[in-house]
Amino acid sequence: MKPSVVLYKSLPEDLRVRLDAHFNVTEINGLTPENIAAHAEAFRQAEGILGSGGKVDVEFLQQAPKLRAASTISVGYDTFDVAALNDKGIVLMHTPTVLTETVADTMMALVLSSARRVVELAERVKAGEWQKNIGPDWFGIDVHHKKLGILGMGRIGLALAQRAHLGFSMPILYNARKHHQEAEDRFDAQYCDLDTLLAESDFLCISLPLTAETHHLIGREQLAKMKPSAILINAGRGPVVDEQALVDALKDGTIFAAGLDVFEQEPLPVNSELLKLRNVVPLPHIGSATHETRYGMARDAVDNLIAALTGKVEKNCVNPQVLKQG
Numbered sequence: 654m655k656p657s658v659v660l661y662k663s664l665p666e667d668l669r670v671r672l673d674a675h676f677n678v679t680e681i682n683g684l685t686p687e688n689i690a691a692h693a694e695a696f697r698q699a700e701g702i703l704g705s706g707g708k709v710d711v712e713f714l715q716q717a718p719k720l721r722a723a724s725t726i727s728v729g730y731d732t733f734d735v736a737a738l739n740d741k742g743i744v745l746m747h748t749p750t751v752l753t754e755t756v757a758d759t760m761m762a763l764v765l766s767s768a769r770r771v772v773e774l775a776e777r778v779k780a781g782e783w784q785k786n787i788g789p790d791w792f793g794i795d796v797h798h799k800k801l802g803i804l805g806m807g808r809i810g811l812a813l814a815q816r817a818h819l820g821f822s823m824p825i826l827y828n829a830r831k832h833h834q835e836a837e838d839r840f841d842a843q844y845c846d847l848d849t850l851l852a853e854s855d856f857l858c859i860s861l862p863l864t865a866e867t868h869h870l871i872g873r874e875q876l877a878k879m880k881p882s883a884i885l886i887n888a889g890r891g892p893v894v895d896e897q898a899l900v901d902a903l904k905d906g907t908i909f910a911a912g913l914d915v916f917e918q919e920p921l922p923v924n925s926e927l928l929k930l931r932n933v934v935p936l937p938h939i940g941s942a943t944h945e946t947r948y949g950m951a952r953d954a955v956d957n958l959i960a961a962l963t964g965k966v967e968k969n970c971v972n973p974q975v976l977k978q979g
């Protein structure tokens with residue numbers, strides 16, 4: 654008999670066919686408490702789950718006693734309680750690599766649009782405000798040759814360093830848990846401590862995962878150490894930055910601008926103060942959101958679940974130590 658799985662995000666048709674060939678699939682629209690309650694029997698039987706968003710914590714795992722594998726259509730896995738999965742011997746699979754270049758493109762788009770005020774000025778043109786030759790109040794700041802600081806030099810940080818260094822002649826500074834030899838060799842990236850990164854970066858680009866350590870890593874004190882001309886880019890996870898402290902820093906000129914793909918609460922509430930600020934470029938968490946990349950992520954997530962439930966995991970496993978226990 655085919656193993657039962659719950660799919661909580663819809664898939665392109667060919668990938669759904671592939672999933673059906675291996676598993677008995679129950680599809681639901683999101684891993685919400687209501688959907689979990691409404692499909693209690695499917696979760697009781699599920700050996701695998703596949704989707705993105707929604708919390709997989711101790712409480713959820715009580716509803717899914719047969720679970721052996723979880724496959725998330727994302728590289729970030731901060732919504733999973735990995736320790737609880739480890740305790741129960743459940744394999745967690747994710748989708749690194751396939752989205753790296755696309756997310757780095759998004760970060761570069763945020764760098765350019767916030768420095769050159771692309772969104773704000775386009776809105777002013779559309780509103781009919783371009784009536785005469787523009788003056789300095791429409792000017793932005795240069796990107797090329799400025800210092801780009803990367804907080805979290807992993808896969809995405811490296812791809813951003815490539816764009817910034819080779820494409821825009823930007824010196825690269827970075828902070829991460831350890832030195833990144835490839836970034837240093839290929840893009841002359843200089844490792845530094847967080848305080849130096851804050852003080853010296855013209856662009857502080859965050860590509861960190863959300864963990865207990867990185868939660869509010871950038872708060873009021875850290876923002877105060879940045880240059881008044883600096884721009885903060887966050888495409889890691891919203892809660893890495895204390896959002897109220899950021900709003901205040903953007904309002905009082907502590908920093909120049911921000912380009913944000915991620916927020917403490919998503920979707921960003923319509924009454925968020927960030928939306929009232931001209932020096933903010935807010936995006937709806939589109940780091941990986943191209944047709945090609947989202948398809949690739951879904952394909953990898955399907956392959957990951959098949960590998961995990963057939964005991965053939967070779968890559969993309971968050972907790973490989975669980976495999977050794979089996």
Ligand SMILES: NC(=O)C1=CN([C@@H]2O[C@H](COP(=O)(O)OP(=O)(O)OC[C@H]3O[C@@H](n4cnc5c(N)ncnc54)[C@H](O)[C@@H]3O)[C@@H](O)[C@H]2O)C=CC1
Nearest residue numbers: 729805806807808809829830860861862866888889940941
């Ligand atoms: N906006 C979006 O749509 C997307 C956001 N992301 C986010 O980007 C994150 C990074 O993705 P990858 O580059 O693939 O991951 P990665 O694991 O390759 O890189 C993460 C980097 O962060 C560093 N790091 C972790 N904790 C740290 C700490 N406390 N202090 C300093 N550095 C620390 C690590 O050393 C590593 O260099 C994901 O976890 C996810 O949260 C990823 C994809 C899309």
Ligand SMILES: O=C(O)C(=O)CO
Nearest residue numbers: 726727728729940941
């Ligand atoms: O993959 C992730 O972690 C995202 O945030 C969406 O691509």
